[in-house]
Amino acid sequence: xxxxxxxxxxxxxxxxxxxxxxxxxxxxxxxxxxxxxxxxxxxxxxxxxxxxxxxxxxxxxxxxxxxxxxxxxxxxxxxxxxxxxxxxxxxxxxxxxxxxxxxxxxxxxxxxxxxxxxxxxxxxxxxxxxxxxxxxxxxxxxxxxxxxxxxxxxxxxxxxxxxxxxxxxxxxxxxxxxxxxxxxxxxxxxxxxxxxxxxxxxxxxxxxxxxxxxxxxxxxxxxxxxxxxxxxxxxxxxxxxxxxxxx
Numbered sequence: 001x002x003x004x005x006x007x008x009x010x011x012x013x014x015x016x017x018x019x020x021x022x023x024x025x026x027x028x029x030x031x032x033x034x035x036x037x038x039x040x041x042x043x044x045x046x047x048x049x050x051x052x053x054x055x056x057x058x059x060x061x062x063x064x065x066x067x068x069x070x071x072x073x074x075x076x077x078x079x080x081x082x083x084x085x086x087x088x089x090x091x092x093x094x095x096x097x098x099x100x101x102x103x104x105x106x107x108x109x110x111x112x113x114x115x116x117x118x119x120x121x122x123x124x125x126x127x128x129x130x131x132x133x134x135x136x137x138x139x140x141x142x143x144x145x146x147x148x149x150x151x152x153x154x155x156x157x158x159x160x161x162x163x164x165x166x167x168x169x170x171x172x173x174x175x176x177x178x179x180x181x182x183x184x185x186x187x188x189x190x191x192x193x194x195x196x197x198x199x200x201x202x203x204x205x206x207x208x209x210x211x212x213x214x215x216x217x218x219x220x221x222x223x224x225x226x227x228x229x230x231x232x233x234x235x236x237x238x239x240x241x242x243x244x245x246x247x
Contacts, residue, residue, distance in 0.1 A: 036137055036145030039108035042100065054096055055113035064092040065245065066115070066123040066160075068106060068149075070130050072168060072224060073097025080230030087234045091245065094120075102130045102137075103145025110152050119160070122244040123153055124237070126165040128189075129223070132181045133170070139184040143192075146185075150192055161244040163237065164192060166202030170223045174212035199244065203236040 041047060065088060067073050074097035076084045084093070096114055098105060106127055127149065131142040146164070153162055166186040171179040186202055193200035207218050207229065214222050218229035225233060 034141050034144055035135070036103045036131055036141045037107070037148045038104055039111055040104045041108050042098070042105055044100070047098065050098065051109055051112070051114070054094070054109070055116075057094060058114055058116065058118055061118060062092050063094050063118045064121045065094070065241075066120050067093065067095050067097060067126075068110075068123055069097045069126040070101040070106075071097065071099040072129070073124075073126055074099050075224055076230065079224070079226050080233075083227060083230040083234050087238065100130055100134070101127070102134070103127055103142065103149060106149055107145070107152065110149065110156070115153070115156055118157075120157065121246060122161045122163060122241065123157065124163045124165065124241070125149060125153070126167070128167045128185055129170060129178075129182060132167075132178050132185070133223075136181070139181065139188060142185050143188040146189060147192055150198055154197060162198045163240060163244055164189060164198060164200050165237070166190075166200070166204055168219075168225075169204045169207055169214055170219075172214055172222055199240065201237055201240055203233060206232050206236050 041051070067076060067088075073095065076088075076095050076097065084095075096109065098109070101109075125146070128142045128146055131137040131145060137145075150162060150164065153160065166189060167182040169179050170176065170182065173179075186204070190200050190202075192198055207215055207225075209215055216222070217226075218232055219225055
């Protein structure tokens with residue numbers, strides 16, 4: 001009787017372990033089918049040299065604030081440069097925004113030197129609109145990519161406070177298909193915040209009029225801020241950023 005019970009128990013353990021292994025393998029297989037979470041560089045000629053310049057800057061140290069994202073973040077160097085100087089020039093800030101980047105490009109950059117050897121006080125993350133606009137990723141896949149970025153930042157920079165921004169609105173009206181897609185992403189991004197290490201902030205309403213139309217005097221191309229738009233962005237997150245920077 002005891003032998004039969006023992007045999008049944010061993011068989012049960014074998015079945016359960018097989019189920020768990022199969023489930024894990026299935027998840028991994030599914031993960032590799034989600035481009036948003038598979039780190040990959042861009043192939044454009046300018047991209048790798050820009051990455052290498054960022055790595056060289058980070059190796060110099062003295063970094064208290066990171067801005068991580070796509071062309072909207074990169075634009076702090078162009079349309080937003082004067083606003084950047086006023087708000088961040090004295091804060092040892094580094095711009096890690098890359099034109100056309102999706103979540104997988106950000107993941108690759110962060111894994112290849114752009115945050116190595118530094119201990120910033122805060123990192124602002126704004127990413128995902130190119131997942132929607134260039135590939136029409138489902139919201140849950142874009143969120144998986146953002147979650148992977150946040151997880152990587154937490155692992156490599158455990159003392160850094162993360163300010164995760166909701167994707168900015170795009171398109172002329174609230175019915176724009178990409179605007180609606182980004183809104184669905186933002187609804188899920190809120191859940192990544194823990195209120196301690198990761199904080200969520202949605203500034204989208206600042207760029208809209210009362211009818212939900214995107215203000216062209218802030219985003220003339222209905223996607224990228226101009227100088228006034230960057231001013232609105234900076235003002236919108238300044239209070240929370242001060243807290244995260246310990247000012």
